[in-house]
Amino acid sequence: MRPDAREIGPDGAPVKKERRYWHRTDWLSLFSGLLFVGIGVRYLVEPAPxxxxxxxxxxxxxxxxxxxxxxxxxxxxR
Known part of the structure; x- marks a missing residue:
């Protein structure tokens, strides 16, 4: 089976397609990071609570x- 025309490079060799990998959001890391950033901003903006x-x-x-x-x-x- 021949590759499609769009899969052949200018030199006639087949071109490898890029694979894009998606990963799921790690909610624990996201919320924990936002919490620590928020606490850091709280300490910078106002006197120490x-x-x-x-x-x-x-x-x-x-x-x-x-x-x-x-x-x-x-x-x-699910």
Missing amino acids: DALTMLLSLVFGLGFAGFFAVIARVSRK
Whole structure:
């Protein structure tokens, strides 16, 4: 079977097609990164907040990111 005309290069040799690989979004990494960027911006913009408040927001934020990642993974398998 001959290759299509668009698959033949100027020298007559077949041209390899580029493969594009798509990967699924890693929601846990995305939300965790946004959380850490948000906390960093919070420390840069305003005076240092209470450490306990920031620790609790970090723990709850990471928990929310983990919960969302689990829900996304379960919905992909269906």
